[in-house]
Amino acid sequence: MSIALDQVTKRYQSHPVVNDVSIEIQQGEFLVLLGPSGSGKSTLLRAIAGLVEIDHGRVSLHGRDVTGVVARDRGVGFVFQHYALFRHMSVADNVEFALRVRRMKRADRLERRTELLKLVALEGMDDRLPAQLSGGQQQRVAVARALAHRPEVLLLDEPFGALDAKIREELRRTIRKIQQELGVSTILVTHDQDEAFAMADRIGVMHQGRLLEVGTPDELYARPRTRFVATFLGAANLLLGYRRGSALRFERPGAENVTPREIVAVIRPEEVELTTGKVSKDLTLVGSGVVEELQFAGSTERLRVRMPMTGTMPATPDREGADGSSWLLDASRTFPEQRANPLAVGQKVTVSARRIHSLPTPITSFTAVARDQANVEALRDSPLLAALAARMQTRITIRTTRTASAPPGMPVLAAGPGAAGTALWNLAHGASQVFVLPHGAELPARIVVLPGAEAGVGALGVAASLLRHVPAESVLLAIHEAETPERERAAHLRVLLDARSKALLDHGLDLRTELRFGDPDAELARELGMQANSMLVLGLDSLDDRETARLKGLLEGPTLLPVLIVRAPDGAG
Amino acid sequence: MAKRIVVPSPLPGFGLTFGFTTFFLSSVILLPLAALVIRALGIPFSELIGLLLDERAVASYRLSFGAAALAAAINAVFGFIVAWSLVRYEFPGRRLLDTMIDLPFALPTAVSGIALATVFSPTGWLGTKLAIAGVQVAYTWIGVVVALVLIGLPFVVRSVQPALIEVRKDLEDAAESLGAGGFHVFRRIILPTIMPALATGFTLAFARGIGEYGSVVFISGNLPLKTEITPLLIVIKLEQYDYNGAAALGFFMLAMSFVMLFAINLVQQWGQRRMGLGVQR
Numbered sequence: 009m010s011i012a013l014d015q016v017t018k019r020y021q022s023h024p025v026v027n028d029v030s031i032e033i034q035q036g037e038f039l040v041l042l043g044p045s046g047s048g049k050s051t052l053l054r055a056i057a058g059l060v061e062i063d064h065g066r067v068s069l070h071g072r073d074v075t076g077v078v079a080r081d082r083g084v085g086f087v088f089q090h091y092a093l094f095r096h097m098s099v100a101d102n103v104e105f106a107l108r109v110r111r112m113k114r115a116d117r118l119e120r121r122t123e124l125l126k127l128v129a130l131e132g133m134d135d136r137l138p139a140q141l142s143g144g145q146q147q148r149v150a151v152a153r154a155l156a157h158r159p160e161v162l163l164l165d166e167p168f169g170a171l172d173a174k175i176r177e178e179l180r181r182t183i184r185k186i187q188q189e190l191g192v193s194t195i196l197v198t199h200d201q202d203e204a205f206a207m208a209d210r211i212g213v214m215h216q217g218r219l220l221e222v223g224t225p226d227e228l229y230a231r232p233r234t235r236f237v238a239t240f241l242g243a244a245n246l247l248l249g250y251r252r253g254s255a256l257r258f259e260r261p262g263a264e265n266v267t268p269r270e271i272v273a274v275i276r277p278e279e280v281e282l283t284t285g286k287v288s289k290d291l292t293l294v295g296s297g298v299v300e301e302l303q304f305a306g307s308t309e310r311l312r313v314r315m316p317m318t319g320t321m322p323a324t325p326d327r328e329g330a331d332g333s334s335w336l337l338d339a340s341r342t343f344p345e346q347r348a349n350p351l352a353v354g355q356k357v358t359v360s361a362r363r364i365h366s367l368p369t370p371i372t373s374f375t376a377v378a379r380d381q382a383n384v385e386a387l388r389d390s391p392l393l394a395a396l397a398a399r400m401q402t403r404i405t406i407r408t409t410r411t412a413s414a415p416p417g418m419p420v421l422a423a424g425p426g427a428a429g430t431a432l433w434n435l436a437h438g439a440s441q442v443f444v445l446p447h448g449a450e451l452p453a454r455i456v457v458l459p460g461a462e463a464g465v466g467a468l469g470v471a472a473s474l475l476r477h478v479p480a481e482s483v484l485l486a487i488h489e490a491e492t493p494e495r496e497r498a499a500h501l502r503v504l505l506d507a508r509s510k511a512l513l514d515h516g517l518d519l520r521t522e523l524r525f526g527d528p529d530a531e532l533a534r535e536l537g538m539q540a541n542s543m544l545v546l547g548l549d550s551l552d553d554r555e556t557a558r559l560k561g562l563l564e565g566p567t568l569l570p571v572l573i574v575r576a577p578d579g580a581g
Numbered sequence: 582m583a584k585r586i587v588v589p590s591p592l593p594g595f596g597l598t599f600g601f602t603t604f605f606l607s608s609v610i611l612l613p614l615a616a617l618v619i620r621a622l623g624i625p626f627s628e629l630i631g632l633l634l635d636e637r638a639v640a641s642y643r644l645s646f647g648a649a650a651l652a653a654a655i656n657a658v659f660g661f662i663v664a665w666s667l668v669r670y671e672f673p674g675r676r677l678l679d680t681m682i683d684l685p686f687a688l689p690t691a692v693s694g695i696a697l698a699t700v701f702s703p704t705g706w707l708g709t710k711l712a713i714a715g716v717q718v719a720y721t722w723i724g725v726v727v728a729l730v731l732i733g734l735p736f737v738v739r740s741v742q743p744a745l746i747e748v749r750k751d752l753e754d755a756a757e758s759l760g761a762g763g764f765h766v767f768r769r770i771i772l773p774t775i776m777p778a779l780a781t782g783f784t785l786a787f788a789r790g791i792g793e794y795g796s797v798v799f800i801s802g803n804l805p806l807k808t809e810i811t812p813l814l815i816v817i818k819l820e821q822y823d824y825n826g827a828a829a830l831g832f833f834m835l836a837m838s839f840v841m842l843f844a845i846n847l848v849q850q851w852g853q854r855r856m857g858l859g860v861q862r
Binding site: 057079080081 | 749751752754755756757758759760761762765769770773774
C-alpha cells in the first residue's frame, strides 16, 4: 500500500471541507481526484503532503503512519497549480533545492539535475530564471524539482490549470510517461473530466468534502452509483423509471393496486436512439418528443428532444430547459447514424434507449402526501424537504388523492396526530421508506441512525445517501435492553457491525458508533435530546404493536423531529 | 517620417494636462530648488568649501547621517517583524494596529517630538527608569535615533507589507515539501523575495531621517558639535542672518537627497529584474 487514508477529516470553522475520506492507493498507481471547485480535493491533497493538518483520521505513506509528521519529513513531491517556482533562483537552483537541503555533494547534484532536466525535456535551460520560461516550461521545472529527492509519492494540484489547451495536452502526456517510467504513486487533482479520463488508473470523485465514488474511468462512466457522479462524469439523462418484475417502463404510474419499484435510470446521450418509425424490440422505449435543437459538434451530432412531463419524468428537479410541463432530453448521434436517418428541428420522434443503467440509490424521489392542496404544498415547500431535494437533486411530486397503494418514491408525511397510522399504512402498502416531517423542520445538524436488525442494511443505505449531501454529524446507535441475554447481544452486535461494514463498502460511509444499555425508548429519547436539530433514521423490523406505540411517540408526541422510517425488505423476519 | 515624441492617445486633453503638470512642477519644485542652487553656487568656491567643511557642519553631518542610518537599520529589522505579524497573523486589534502604523505620517512632527521629549526626559516616566540603568536618551545622540526610528517605521512597514503579501503561501509550501525547515524557508525563500522591498523601505526611512527636523529638535537638546542635526544648523544659520552658510548646507542636503532618490531607483530596478517583471504571476 503506497498511500492509505483512513477517515481523514478537515474542518474550517467547524465546517468539514474534507469529510471522512478513506482510500488506499497501490504502488505505482495513478489516481485522479476529480471534483468541482470547493469539493475539498485540494485540501485533501495538501493533507497528504502534510501542508494541512487534519482534525481526524490517519494518513499513511508506505505503511508508515505520517499523520503527525511535518511536511518536510514526509518526502513527497508536490506540484502546484501556479508552479510556485522560486523566482530568484535559476532553473538549476530550483531543481537542486531539495538536494541542497539534504546536503548532497555538488557533483551528485549536478548529475541528478542533468538527469531530471532531460526527463522533462529541458536540457540546457539550467541557467535561466523562471521568468524567462513559458508557462509550460515552468511547470516542467516544477515537476523536475518535485522529483529531485526521489519521492515515492507525487502529488499534483491542478498542474495544468494555468496552461492553454495544446500545452496542457503535451504536458499531460509527459507527466503520464514520467510517472510510468519511475513507477511513482501519483495523485492528481483536477476539475477537468477529460484530464481524469486521459490520465487516471482510477478516478475518485469528490463532492462537498466527501469521496463519493472510486473506480476505473470506464467503470465510473458506465456504472455510476450516484446522481452526482452520473452527471459530473460526462453528460447523462437521469429519468425516473418504474420496474415491475423484469419490465421497465418510463411512464409514470397512476393510482394502481401495486406500487412499482421506482428507479433512477441513467441514459447517456450516445445510448439514445431516435426513430420515426417502429422501435426495435431489443431497445427500451422511453417515450416520444419533438426535436428542439440540432447541433453540429465535429464527429457527432448533438440533439435535444423536448419530452412532455406527463409521460417520462426527469429524476432531477432543476434540469436545464425544463419547465412545468416538459423537459429536454440530450441525445447524440454519429454521422453514419445521422445519414441513415436524418432528422429536422420540429420533427416528432420516438425515443428509446440501447443501454440503461439504474442507480443503486435508495432515494429515488419524494412524494409529498397530504389530504388537500394547501397542506401538500406546505409540505413540499418545507425547508428541510426543499433543501434535501435541491442537494440530492431529487424530484418532489405531490399527491392528495387517496389510493389503494403507496405512491412510488418516498412518501413524505406531516408529523402530528394520525401520522403514525398513515406511515404504517404506506409501509404496509408498497412503500419501503416513509419520511415524516414536523412543521418547519430545518436541515439537521446531526443524524442519529437506529438501524434495527433486518432493516439495518436498508436504513444505513438511506442514511449514507442523506449524509453524502448533508454536512451533519452522524451517530450509529445500538441499544441493548438490560435484560437481553449475552448470546443475543452478540448476535445483535454482529448484525449491526455487518450492516455497518456493508454501508462502508457500498457508500463509503463511516459512522461514529454508540452502544447503549437500557430501555430502548428512554435511551433513544436521551440520545435525540442531546442536541437540538437532530434527525432520526429508523430501521423498522416489524409493524407490530410495540413498534406502532414507539412510532406514535415519535411522530405524534410533544417533541417532534424529522424521522425517516425504513422498512425491512419483504420476506425478512 | 519623423519620430513622434508623443504617442497619440485616444484620450483628449493631453496638451492641457501636460502643460499644467510642467507649470505645477516648475513653480512648486524646480523653481525654488533652482534658486537654492544658484544662491549656493554664487558663493565663492573656497568659501563654499570652507562652509561645508566647518567643524560644526561636519559634526552635524555625522550625527544626521549616522543616526539616520542606524535608525533605518533598526527599522529594517523591527519594521519587518511588524509587517510580518500584520500580514501573517490574524489577531484581535490587527486593523487598529495597522492603522496606527501610519500615525507618524499623520502626526505633526513637532507633536511627536514633544511627546518623545516628555517621555524620555530625565524626569519623564521612561527617562527616570532608564536613568537608573545609566542610560540617558534625551539630549544625547540616542534621543535623535529614537526620534528617527519613530519617524521611519511606517516607511519600512509599508514597503515590506505588499511584498510579504506577494510571497505566496505556495512558495513556502513548496520549500517545505522539498524538505526545508522553517529557518531555511525564511532565509532562502522569504528573505530573498522581499529583499528589494526591504531595501527600498530602508532607503526611504534613511532619506526621511536625514531631513527630519520637527521631531528631533525637542529631544536632541541641540548642543553644538554633539546633538545638533544638519537641518537645525540651517535654521540656526538663518536666524543669525548667515545666508551663505544656510544656502551652502541646503545645497549639500539637496545633493544628498538626489543621491538617495537615485539609490532607491536603482534598488527598485534591481528588484524588478531579479523577480522577473513582465511574466507576472
